[in-house]
Amino acid sequence: MKKLILLFVAISIFSCKAKQENHQVKTVENISITASEVKETVSFLASDDQMGRGTGSVGIDVSANYIEKQLKEFGVKPYYDTYRDHFKVQEMDAYNVVGFLEGTDATLKNEIIIIGAHYDHIGTKAKMVESDSIANGANDNAAGTSSVLAMARYFGAKKSNKRSLMFVLFSAEEMGLLGSKHLANRLKDENAKLYTVVNMEMIGVPFKDRDYVAFLTGYGKSNMAEKINAYVGANFLGESEVAKQYNLFKASDNYPFYDVFKMPSHTISSCDLSNYDFYHHVGDEIDKLDYDHMASLINQLIPGIEKMSNTATQEIKMHDE
Template sequence: MKHIFIFFLAIGLLGCKAKHEKQDSQQTNLLDNVTISASELNTIVGVLASEDKKGRDTGTDGIEASATYIEKQFAAYGIKPYYDTYRDYFKVQDMDAYNVIGFLEGNDATLKNEIVVIGAHYDHIGTRAKIVASDSIANGANDNAAGTAAVLAMARYFGAKKGNKRSLMFVLFSAEEMGLLGSKHLANRLKTENANLYTVVNMEMIGVPFTDREYVAFVTGYSKSNMGEKINSYIGSNFLGESEVSKQYNLFKASDNYPFYEVFNIPSHTISSCDLSNYDYYHHVDDETDKLDYNHMASLINTLIPGIEKITNTATQEIQLK
């Protein structure tokens, strides 16, 4: 009887071991699948830059539908609202406008009080004169459904891994095309609420690659902080560089990073792979989904993510203004 008991006990232990190994394998596979794919980005851009969104202009049904889509994605990724809801409302003239904000609290008792903002604007310019055949919709695939897709993809990644020590705020800004109104509103609101922001990484027009650069993407205002240099050192490559064209057009002040730089005086930059020299369809009705290189986008985001992880998890505040 004793031998029979030992036999069944051994069988039970082996079964438990196999079950735990299977669970561990499933968890490993889940994290392996977090890698950002070209098809995932194509799907997101396809939704946001579709004809039915009518160019996602502020105050339109198209921007409302886009915001609802972003909210559903956040919820599916386990990213909670930062405020009572995902929407951060403000007024543009007599129109209601809203940033869409998701939040993933850090897992370190001290560092979670510091916030890393990962953002992009999800609005565009709506419709324009029929300058290409009968098309009047400025779909805004590269500007900036591409950047929005990057933020959502990173939200999915970090929401699945939950390894961030600092807290992550994922922000999709509205009314950028009307003068950075969404980011100006949020920067001032967070300042009055005494939010402890560490740095801002904004994503803008990453849908097409450079063919004549030693770097993959550039950082606006590269010399104002050490962000570009630090990310390069974190990932071990010359991934980010300084665009002379960007400096010529002063793109540092032209995107949603800038209000945070002004209000919080912290490293706040935009990462982009398009400085208007390598894309012919800026604010054009032909800024369509079929013009983008989704393999390039996936590679850019997957390369950037380890740098963001280092920013989020390094104990000391290594990202600093110069």
């Protein structure tokens, strides 16, 4: 009888443990990015307390600390000795924040996909608008930063990437892409093997008149849009004529990597300056953004990044120019 009781207890413990493990697996498998989490990130970075996150400011240092804390919580380690990739801007100290999630495949992990966005903005403006001089930079680019952190949370939990993922929040973008130029050259000097770069910029508002969710800068330079659309099974990425007109391909942090590595490197955005009136304006505030749209966009993109990180062969390629 005693042996039967002990056997019953053992079976019960094993059953409970199995249920817990199954629940944990189910929880990981069903990760979804929410509007509230992206809003929380944007609300912190674009608050008046950060004073527009100008390079070299107290506000951008506080923002970098926030980003580092998030990456650490998500299980994304520093790529270098610390999360900060330091460089100089005039006499100011500046730093990209660089996290790294090693791939799970013994060979493919040597190839790196960069998922990036700039977290700096333009600080304060001399000309006040209705007693407000803080350029909060909610759409530009706390929105993009929130998407990178959301994807870091997803992949940090799932660890479903065979290629390695580098999560980069760039500084001094507003001063001439200085952070991305610095990191592109540093990685080139270190012989890093980059697979591609996906940069996120101004995803805070949706298009009203397009048959796609977001556009890809430099659309025709590679097959990235075609492949991501195939990976996600939808017409997710399209080409913006406005972006071509303003040559936005060269205006964001994708470009230095394209220039230095001669590889597919693009920016994904849902704002091409035709559907938002507050670019570099004190009115670029937290309450102007559509967080349901942002969460939906990120959730649609993640399977594309996931598939991109797991293909056995190199599928993202440059087009002949």
